[in-house]
Amino acid sequence: MEDSELIEKLKNEDTKNYAFNLLVRKYQERIYWHIRKMVISHEDSDDLVQEVFVKVWKYLDKFRGDSQLYTWIYRIATNECLSFLNKKKKRFFLPLVDVEKELSTHIDSGHHYSGDEVQIKLQKALLKLPDKQRIVFNMKYYDDMKYDQIAEITNTSVGALKASYHHAVKKIEEILTNN
């Protein structure tokens, strides 16, 4: 079902529940993987993906339709990820490197990980990037999003995003070459 049709059904009280179920089914995997690449742990991703869709449900009335539905959901998910990671850093009074170490340990545990050695090394290298740069890299590299779509989600200029992505690629290649 097209997003426009989905929105129409979401605005109608009689079809709201049904349409929301369809919306979750349509976007749950994309949103889950978007979150998972940022917070690494499945359990945390599970909590966050639920939070994201609960927020979508709560604020549906405030969705004006200026942006596309998936852009709006992605934006909520991105905000949730960044605030989760910020809280994590503040809660444990840990410097960035320790949170990176903690997330890296999750990857090493092998619990719900299926990647090969190169993929695991790549994920660990990504953890060395700042959160916002990592999120841009993930959307461009893994989700194949266009810069203008990412710009809409992150509320950043296309030029800044291009620079951020190229910096990220350079850093990752450098880390993995020296590894």
Added chain:
Amino acid sequence: METNNPHKKSFKLEDTSKRETFSVPDGYFDSLPTIIQAKAIESTKPSFVFSKGLVLKLALPALLLVFIVGYVGYKFQQSSPITDNNIELMLAEISTEEMVEYLDQTDLSSEDFLELVSFEGEQIDDFSVELKNISDEELEILIGDFNLQKLENI
């Protein structure tokens, strides 16, 4: 990419396959919509939550009342402490007629008086002396003021 070590192989992101690194428990995405839907509906139900602001709003008037009552009580107690002297002064202000009228209307028995008052030997003697000196007329009046029915029970 240039590196210091000529034998080191440079890593190129474009040469790497975009294989998914992570996995989820079996059937995870089948059950997720039901969980989310239940949580979403639950979140919009009105709930009564005790917020800090609400607790303060409710507790403040009660606390204020307790404080005022406590303060007034404390001040009152400070200004008029109940001492033997005070009681004597208060009783001195009451006329004999008022006392007799009060005792007449109050259902007090002789046992009640005896419970409240304790006499020592010498005081009883003084009391007897006073009674000895009383005239017959005064005795008649005195007996007339008492409830004789109650006196029979002593």
